[in-house]
Amino acid sequence: MLDERKLAVLRAVVEDFVNTNEPVGSKALADRHRLGVSPATIRNDMVALEEDGYITQPHTSAGRVPTDKGYRLFVDRLSSVKPLSSAERRAIESFLTGAVDLDEIVARTVRLLSQLTRQVAIVQYPSLTRSSVQHVELIPLGTQRVMMVVITNTGRVEQRVIDGLGEINETAVNDLRGMLNRAISGLYLGEVPGAVEDLPSQVPPEHRHMALSVLSVLLESLVERHEEKIVLAGTANLAAVDFAASLRDVLEALEENMVLIRLLGEAKDPSMLTVRIGAENFHEGLRSTSVVSADYGVGNQSLAKIGVVGPTRMDYPGTMGAVRAVARYIGQILAGQ
Amino acid sequence: MLDERKLAVLRAVVEDFVNTNEPVGSKALADRHRLGVSPATIRNDMVALEEDGYITQPHTSAGRVPTDKGYRLFVDRLSSVKPLSSAERRAIESFLTGAVDLDEIVARTVRLLSQLTRQVAIVQYPSLTRSSVQHVELIPLGTQRVMMVVITNTGRVEQRVIDGLGEINETAVNDLRGMLNRAISGLYLGEVPGAVEDLPSQVPPEHRHMALSVLSVLLESLVERHEEKIVLAGTANLAAVDFAASLRDVLEALEENMVLIRLLGEAKDPSMLTVRIGAENFHEGLRSTSVVSADYGVGNQSLAKIGVVGPTRMDYPGTMGAVRAVARYIGQILAGQ
DNA sequence: TCCTGGCACTCCATGGTCCTCAGTGCTAAT
DNA sequence: ATTAGCACTGAGGACCATGGAGTGCCAGGA
Numbered sequence A, B: 001m002l003d004e005r006k007l008a009v010l011r012a013v014v015e016d017f018v019n020t021n022e023p024v025g026s027k028a029l030a031d032r033h034r035l036g037v038s039p040a041t042i043r044n045d046m047v048a049l050e051e052d053g054y055i056t057q058p059h060t061s062a063g064r065v066p067t068d069k070g071y072r073l074f075v076d077r078l079s080s081v082k083p084l085s086s087a088e089r090r091a092i093e094s095f096l097t098g099a100v101d102l103d104e105i106v107a108r109t110v111r112l113l114s115q116l117t118r119q120v121a122i123v124q125y126p127s128l129t130r131s132s133v134q135h136v137e138l139i140p141l142g143t144q145r146v147m148m149v150v151i152t153n154t155g156r157v158e159q160r161v162i163d164g165l166g167e168i169n170e171t172a173v174n175d176l177r178g179m180l181n182r183a184i185s186g187l188y189l190g191e192v193p194g195a196v197e198d199l200p201s202q203v204p205p206e207h208r209h210m211a212l213s214v215l216s217v218l219l220e221s222l223v224e225r226h227e228e229k230i231v232l233a234g235t236a237n238l239a240a241v242d243f244a245a246s247l248r249d250v251l252e253a254l255e256e257n258m259v260l261i262r263l264l265g266e267a268k269d270p271s272m273l274t275v276r277i278g279a280e281n282f283h284e285g286l287r288s289t290s291v292v293s294a295d296y297g298v299g300n301q302s303l304a305k306i307g308v309v310g311p312t313r314m315d316y317p318g319t320m321g322a323v324r325a326v327a328r329y330i331g332q333i334l335a336g337q
Numbered sequence C: 001t002c003c004t005g006g007c008a009c010t011c012c013a014t015g016g017t018c019c020t021c022a023g024t025g026c027t028a029a030t
Numbered sequence D: 001a002t003t004a005g006c007a008c009t010g011a012g013g014a015c016c017a018t019g020g021a022g023t024g025c026c027a028g029g030a
Helices: A004-020 A028-030 A039-051 A068-077 A086-096 A102-117 A168-184 A190-197 A205-224 A235-240 A247-257 A257-265 A316-336 B005-021 B026-032 B040-049 B068-078 B086-096 B102-117 B170-184 B189-195 B205-224 B233-239 B247-257 B257-265 B316-336
Strands: A119-126 A133-139 A145-152 A158-161 A228-235 A274-277 A290-300 A303-312 B120-124 B131-142 B144-152 B156-160 B230-233 B274-277 B289-298 B299-312
Touching: A004 A028, A004 A039, A004 A068, A028 A039, A028 B189, A068 A274, A068 A316, A086 A102, A086 A316, A102 A119, A102 A228, A102 A303, A102 A316, A119 A235, A119 A257, A133 A168, A133 B144, A145 A205, A145 B131, A145 B156, A158 A205, A158 B144, A158 B156, A168 A190, A168 A205, A190 A205, A228 A257, A228 B005, A235 A247, A235 B247, A247 A257, A247 B189, A247 B233, A257 A290, A257 A303, A290 A316, A303 A316, A303 B131, B005 B026, B005 B040, B005 B068, B026 B040, B026 B233, B068 B274, B068 B316, B086 B316, B102 B230, B102 B316, B120 B233, B120 B257, B131 B170, B144 B205, B156 B205, B170 B189, B170 B205, B189 B205, B230 B257, B233 B247, B247 B257, B257 B289, B257 B299, B289 B316, B299 B316
Parallel strands: none
Antiparallel strands: A119 A228, A119 A303, A133 A145, A145 A158, A274 A290, A290 A303, B120 B230, B120 B299, B131 B144, B144 B156, B274 B289, B289 B299
């Protein structure tokens, strides 16, 4: 049904349309690409491609435009990830070296990715649930409150002030800190609830109230409410695009953290590039955008995701190359820390 | 030169233009506002206002549009800050209560402000330089590294990993922590450098290297590199506006943290509402936007600023009311913490 | 059987013309 | 000083003609 030449035509249509943003006709194709056949033949192929739903006409007597299905086929079978130029690779290195802490790594990464792709970049902080506890610190603040600081092996630091403990006994705090660290340091956050279950019973009754308060905040902040921090950059790049849906809808969607999390979260294949095209995205406002995302992590442990949001009419090979490269570099940097 | 009636005409022009986004003519003015004179008289006044540069015509035979100078006069003399409706006030309360930490307060505030004004909201974290040290914590991480956590009275927490200390001696860390807290807790960050000057000499020589490393990181992260954290929300509201400058330029400017900081920083009058209109903004891309900003703080100590960015054609009284109200509420919440 | 040149057809985009209408400036009268 | 009246202006919308890119189809050729 879809012989080699038809696929070549589809590829040419996608490439030309991405370049020019104008419906592409049979003549233009025959001129620009060495397909070795006449426009008439191309027209016949186009009819077949249109019948199968890979391309469409905005109106009679106009050229063809790829559909979501067409882009999908292009991404799956007709293109390969484009490796970065050496200039781009140097840009990555100079951009990411010299970051002093996780916040800065993430901030720089997201800017880098948006500049490389000229689109909107999204970077997720290393997931809490896939991190392990490195240290728990309890810091008395005055005589009534305690600040809890949890440091993970991925560099994330979560802090929370705990209130309503009554008068604080410093040695009790020290004891609790010691017990907590012995119980949970080194564990994955998902294992924490089980590990602290019988901790209260080991605390002398007069301090059990404090221990319970601290534990409940710990569990709440780390496990139940495992908020995923997300940063994005490059929204200005959207202004250049003219969306089928209104720009406002896209911007609104991008401001919803939950939407972004799901957007990245729906990757099918762990540790691989994922591309979601147009209506494949669950969100109304993102029907005319595509999302390219990838896992990053240390070794083969995936920590979180990064991604790029742009118009369905995007340079998939280039974008995929940039996302993959940045994901690898960020993994290296985290490993080196 | 500018008698009462001319001012009334200017006010009416501004109000109508803000509402309709269309040049306003003498007849429409006479109809909608009870100026008590005929369109012809209004026309004469308009000529005078135009000669003085308060309004302008997009082209002959069109209505008038306020200039930056016109908006300026309107803000300074012809309008008053509009108090919030009770519904809005309730919205603020329900929005801001229940925030557990500073991050959440700031995140909620910026969303709230953007929703109230339907524009882009900017919120600055409480400035480090105007905060005081509540506690410094040193946490050994493994045997080679120490994490330093600085907690300020405004709820900001800065953390940094310190490397290259060689083998760590736990009691030495404890001693240093004690000395540090005795030396600087309670001080404003600006006073920290002076207060730690002669600290190294009090440390036993074998641990002096560690002390120096810790101090240098402390000074660098808090004082020299006093980065101002800024958050913004509501960029989607820009999509509804048609800017003279391109939307892209505006979005780009808003992604530059340094620009935002200057934008808020240029307030003339502390603890008051500041309005910068159009070309009064230093930044090219923001020539067709206005910025309404205000200080917030606890008591009469100003901690940082919040603001709103929108088209010069904005509802100044309403926006100013919202900014002022939110600034006050955030001050109360911080005071209550 | 597949490809190609030729041809009639279809619409969009472009640009010109005309007309309407909101709004102006000016003048003369109150 | 204010107003009614009036001629004038220019943007924007409706209308129409035209050019051209692109199509579908068919008949002839490899």
